[in-house]
Amino acid sequence: MEQFTTLEIFENLLLAARWTVLLSLIAFIGGGVVAGILLILRMTNNKFLTILINIYVEVFQGTPLLMQLFIAFFGLSLIGIDIGAWPAASLALTLFTSAFLCEIWRGCLDSVPKGQWEACKTMGLNYYQTMIHVIIPQSVRLATAPTVGFSVQVVKGTALASIIGFVELTKAGTMLNNATFEPFKVFTMVAILYFVICFPLTKYSKYLERKLNVAS
Numbered sequence: 127m128e129q130f131t132t133l134e135i136f137e138n139l140l141l142a143a144r145w146t147v148l149l150s151l152i153a154f155i156g157g158g159v160v161a162g163i164l165l166i167l168r169m170t171n172n173k174f175l176t177i178l179i180n181i182y183v184e185v186f187q188g189t190p191l192l193m194q195l196f197i198a199f200f201g202l203s204l205i206g207i208d209i210g211a212w213p214a215a216s217l218a219l220t221l222f223t224s225a226f227l228c229e230i231w232r233g234c235l236d237s238v239p240k241g242q243w244e245a246c247k248t249m250g251l252n253y254y255q256t257m258i259h260v261i262i263p264q265s266v267r268l269a270t271a272p273t274v275g276f277s278v279q280v281v282k283g284t285a286l287a288s289i290i291g292f293v294e295l296t297k298a299g300t301m302l303n304n305a306t307f308e309p310f311k312v313f314t315m316v317a318i319l320y321f322v323i324c325f326p327l328t329k330y331s332k333y334l335e336r337k338l339n340v341a342s
Contacts, residue, residue, distance in 0.1 A: 158224075186226075195218045
């Protein structure tokens with residue numbers, strides 16, 4: 127058993143927390159880009175594309191993130207694609223995030239009152255002009271709070287990346303626990319660091335709900 131002071135344990139966890147934050151940012155930004163592309167394709171009203179996107183969303187929402195991480199890490203290697211823990215975790219979390227953001231944003235688009243469409247039609251605006259100038263601006267306002275709120279789930283989801291060997295906060299906590307045999311101390315610090323990362327996002331999401339008048 128190695129001897130670590132409380133400060134040394136905390137410092138090591140703090141170093142690992144930066145990888146949790148970085149992976150969360152990669153997943154959230156990457157997922158947002160993919161979700162945006164999917165949403166644009168959906169807006170073309172192409173029936174075939176809509177079916178494919180619906181299948182994509184259902185698959186990634188309806189299967190455990192843990193399984194998606196396994197497939198990204200172990201599955202790709204079976205077909206000759208060698209991939210490390212970093213890119214595998216980034217890929218799986220990006221696809222997982224994109225499926226949820228796509229549905230959140232689609233729901234916000236659909237929640238704009240139908241009267242807005244009718245008003246735009248009477249003004250002579252075509253479909254794309256209506257989307258760009260009327261529907262999307264209102265949808266962005268509606269989507270901001272739930273999007274920020276979902277970022278908390280992305281941060282928590284990074285903990286599962288430890289299962290494929292990615293050394294983030296949870297994995298570092300497990301390694302330190304194995305070295306010190308002080309699970310209460312180590313995992314209490316892990317929980318505190320997750321709270322420090324997630325709590326501001328939760329509060330900001332609630333603030334946006336109040337500010338944008340979309341709270342239920």
